[in-house]
Amino acid sequence: MRTRLGRAELPNPVLAASGCAGAGREVAHFMDVARLGALVSKSIMAEPWTGNPPPRLAETPSGLLNAVGLQGPGIDAFLRRDLPWLLSRGARVVVSIAGQIVREYAGLAARLSDAAGVTAIEVNLSCPNAEDAGRMFAADAQAAGAVVAAVRASARHDVPVFAKLSPDVTDIVALARACVAAGADGLSLINTPLGMAVDPVTMRPALAGGYGGLSGPAIRPIAVRCVWQVREALPDVPIVGTGGVRSGRDALEMLLAGASAVGVGTAIVHDPSACARVLRELEESLSALGADRVGDVVGGAHRPRPARRGPGPGGAT
Numbered sequence: 001m002r003t004r005l006g007r008a009e010l011p012n013p014v015l016a017a018s019g020c021a022g023a024g025r026e027v028a029h030f031m032d033v034a035r036l037g038a039l040v041s042k043s044i045m046a047e048p049w050t051g052n053p054p055p056r057l058a059e060t061p062s063g064l065l066n067a068v069g070l071q072g073p074g075i076d077a078f079l080r081r082d083l084p085w086l087l088s089r090g091a092r093v094v095v096s097i098a099g100q101i102v103r104e105y106a107g108l109a110a111r112l113s114d115a116a117g118v119t120a121i122e123v124n125l126s127c128p129n130a131e132d133a134g135r136m137f138a139a140d141a142q143a144a145g146a147v148v149a150a151v152r153a154s155a156r157h158d159v160p161v162f163a164k165l166s167p168d169v170t171d172i173v174a175l176a177r178a179c180v181a182a183g184a185d186g187l188s189l190i191n192t193p194l195g196m197a198v199d200p201v202t203m204r205p206a207l208a209g210g211y212g213g214l215s216g217p218a219i220r221p222i223a224v225r226c227v228w229q230v231r232e233a234l235p236d237v238p239i240v241g242t243g244g245v246r247s248g249r250d251a252l253e254m255l256l257a258g259a260s261a262v263g264v265g266t267a268i269v270h271d272p273s274a275c276a277r278v279l280r281e282l283e284e285s286l287s288a289l290g291a292d293r294v295g296d297v298v299g300g301a302h303r304p305r306p307a308r309r310g311p312g313p314g315g316a317t
């Protein structure tokens with residue numbers, strides 16, 4: 001079940017996605033965190049932050065809307081308290097970082113370069129750029145590239161840097177290319193697309209902030225499409241495929257589309273041991289296919305087949 005994310009080798013491809021397993025203690029009551037391919041931390045910022053006001057979660061058909069915001073203890077407490085705890089439990093830790101200006105991301109990467117035991121850095125680009133009227137870094141190839149270049153320059157050379165992209169763009173491949181050109185060792189696809197629900201009883205938005213990120217099975221086809229498109233354009237760049245995965249079959253789909261590892265997020269919210277189950281089911285699916293290694297199926301859906309292909313010149317509709 002081993003897989004590679006650039007220079008990092010993981011014992012298996014099932015990751016707990018950022019923001020859905022906190023810093024590990026919450027899920028440790030339900031599963032051994034050392035069994036995860038890796039735990040991706042909740043995005044860490046330079047300073048502690050309480051996140052957005054409630055209500056900040058709303059259920060939707062096959063999905064979850066969240067506007068939690070980047071609630072967290074800040075980098076100092078993470079390095080002092082959370083990272084050592086995770087490492088003491090034998091977990092591999094991908095540290096997700098977030099900022100409001102390029103310099104803040106670079107500062108976080110520099111702090112992490114002094115810490116031992118970081119498997120990889122995931123750069124959460126779905127954050128408002130304070131220097132561009134709050135436009136999301138992930139919406140602009142130049143801004144995303146600037147963040148990635150600054151992080152790559154500040155991070156330890158042996159720690160892979162993964163750029164996490166948003167599907168809320170016209171051309172995800174352009175964003176992926178910009179991040180790779182800026183030095184990203186891999187890509188995480190996808191963060192949550194924006195969505196909104198209005199409560200017909202209160203006649204107000206269901207989330208205090210109005211809109212939020214949509215996650216869960218509802219977005220899996222979007223995530224699979226993004227992974228597919230980026231794999232097609234950049235076949236040598238490792239991808240973490242995240243979005244709506246809740247079973248081994250879903251994880252296999254993501255691998256076939258081109259991911260080398262799979263993030264499980266919202267599924268953890270209603271089943272904190274979901275990652276262990278997804279891994280077990282994926283092992284069963286792979287052996288049913290007669291695949292000896294994860295690598296045997298990664299990108300498998302891109303192999304040409306003689307029969308009909310996807311939508312023709314008329315597009316998808």
Ligand SMILES: Cc1cc2nc3c(=O)[nH]c(=O)nc-3n(C[C@H](O)[C@H](O)[C@H](O)COP(=O)(O)O)c2cc1C
Nearest residue numbers: 017018019043066124190191215216243244265266
């Ligand atoms: C409650 C919640 C908090 C999240 N927090 C973060 C975060 O801090 N950083 C980040 O990059 N993604 C965050 N995400 C996005 C997930 O990591 C993941 O990309 C997304 O939810 C899609 O996967 P899923 O459908 O399996 O949840 C969060 C998602 C949820 C539901």
